[in-house]
Amino acid sequence: MSTSLRNNGAAFLALSAAALLVAGLGLALFWAPEDADQGISQKIFYVHVPVALTSYAAFFWAAWKALRLLWKGGERYDLESYTAVHMGVIFGVLTLVTGSIWAKVSWGHWWVWSERQLTLFLILFLFYSAYFMLRYSTDPGPRRSRTSAVYALFGVALIPVSFMAIRLAEGLIHPVVFKRSGPDMDGTMFVTFCVCLAAMLALAGGLYLLELSGKRADASLRELRERLA
Amino acid sequence: MSTGEKYLWAAYLVLFAAVLLYVVLIALKVGRLERELAELARATRDRSEGARG
Amino acid sequence: MTGYFSDVAALARKDLLVELRTRDTVPAMLLFVVAALVVFHFALPQDSSELAASGMLWIALLFTALLALVRAFVGEREQSTLDGLILAPCDRSAIWLGKTLSVLAFLLFAEAVALPAFALFYERVTWELVAGVALANVGIATVGTLLGAMAAAARTRELLLPLLFLPVAIPLVVGGLGATVADDPGRYLAFLGLYDVIFAILSWASFEYVVTE
Numbered sequence: 001m002s003t004s005l006r007n008n009g010a011a012f013l014a015l016s017a018a019a020l021l022v023a024g025l026g027l028a029l030f031w032a033p034e035d036a037d038q039g040i041s042q043k044i045f046y047v048h049v050p051v052a053l054t055s056y057a058a059f060f061w062a063a064w065k066a067l068r069l070l071w072k073g074g075e076r077y078d079l080e081s082y083t084a085v086h087m088g089v090i091f092g093v094l095t096l097v098t099g100s101i102w103a104k105v106s107w108g109h110w111w112v113w114s115e116r117q118l119t120l121f122l123i124l125f126l127f128y129s130a131y132f133m134l135r136y137s138t139d140p141g142p143r144r145s146r147t148s149a150v151y152a153l154f155g156v157a158l159i160p161v162s163f164m165a166i167r168l169a170e171g172l173i174h175p176v177v178f179k180r181s182g183p184d185m186d187g188t189m190f191v192t193f194c195v196c197l198a199a200m201l202a203l204a205g206g207l208y209l210l211e212l213s214g215k216r217a218d219a220s221l222r223e224l225r226e227r228l229a
Numbered sequence: 230m231s232t233g234e235k236y237l238w239a240a241y242l243v244l245f246a247a248v249l250l251y252v253v254l255i256a257l258k259v260g261r262l263e264r265e266l267a268e269l270a271r272a273t274r275d276r277s278e279g280a281r282g
Numbered sequence: 283m284t285g286y287f288s289d290v291a292a293l294a295r296k297d298l299l300v301e302l303r304t305r306d307t308v309p310a311m312l313l314f315v316v317a318a319l320v321v322f323h324f325a326l327p328q329d330s331s332e333l334a335a336s337g338m339l340w341i342a343l344l345f346t347a348l349l350a351l352v353r354a355f356v357g358e359r360e361q362s363t364l365d366g367l368i369l370a371p372c373d374r375s376a377i378w379l380g381k382t383l384s385v386l387a388f389l390l391f392a393e394a395v396a397l398p399a400f401a402l403f404y405e406r407v408t409w410e411l412v413a414g415v416a417l418a419n420v421g422i423a424t425v426g427t428l429l430g431a432m433a434a435a436a437r438t439r440e441l442l443l444p445l446l447f448l449p450v451a452i453p454l455v456v457g458g459l460g461a462t463v464a465d466d467p468g469r470y471l472a473f474l475g476l477y478d479v480i481f482a483i484l485s486w487a488s489f490e491y492v493v494t495e
Contacts, residue, residue: 025241041233044240051244070491094247098240105236127449134446137436143495147432150488151446154425157484158450161477165453168473172333172460207251214258221265228272 013206020199027192041105048098050200058088063156066149078145123162289372293380307353311392318342335404336462347422350388355430374490385423414461417474418454428485431492
């Protein structure tokens, strides 16, 4: 019963994501005003920031599931946490790529250290990539689940700490040359942003449920195979 | 198309490509699951026939 | 409660006594950090500022610390000792604290050589630098010990630990470097303190989940 609910959940989210993405794209390109300074390239904002926020959301979701694992136990939380981290990394990479594109068009460089969010995502990318290394090189079992869960929790603790570090580092290292004035969002921009954010969250949610289905099917098959052997 | 527009399209296309890539990977996985499931079904069938026969 | 701390002391003392007898880790750390400082001289371009040298010191300290952390859990002898300790009736987190204290001791030995060497080769060591190093040591030892225990369960232990450790160590480098070169080191020292508190508590609380089967 819960399986079919999950499958329908994935379909529902995928459908919502499709609708919201189309709506968001339309609004961003045709309705939202063009930025006075940056011109049309500012509209990358409507992809870049929602993707970044979705990535954070995924990491927090992973940490929540990790906490549940450590608190109550239960292998399902391990799969859920793992899949959520995977989503977080995928959207994290998208954040880095879209951010890089935006940097290139804004300032002519593919990477600028003065972009705090990008630097933070770089650190998080390194951190959560090591998560996969950890999982792949540890034998499956309760110890791996618990270790992964602890690591996922460390990740969310690292997010604010790293951000503070990046801010503190700005005074020390590269001079702050490139600064983008944050959009003071008026009504239309805000609505567009919200639609795009909802779209990304729905997309991530749909992909998450889909991937989770696949992993559970894998696990069930493995169990079946063992029983038949 | 101005430079700004080109980069804007690039950003949206990256997202699109990522989602498509994901679909491809999931499709491959589903195919594999399907094959394994069929194999297991055959194995169970053989076994139950063997037990009966 | 006294049982807990006597367990911790016993565990830390065991590590230090073993090191005293075998002299595996600390001499290597001393040699490594001095070698690293020498290499950095050749790696720094001519017109580099003094600040670059300070940055290099922190890199040297970080990688020297990794030597100690890799040795802390990933030796085969250590792994079987750890298994034995898990079965013992002491609180699991006491194992973490004992190990953290011994790692801290090793770091202090290494820095007792590294800082004078740095003063000799590059520039004088200020009290802010020492304070930064002391605070960073706590962060390195606490988090590093936990991550070392995580890596110990993996097949590629020695490779994995640096991968796990470096991203988490970035804030320590920022705090340490800031304490050394910035105009207002207090902010950076406070940040190091905050890092230490957050991650020490997290590490202490989560250690038992990482080592139990």
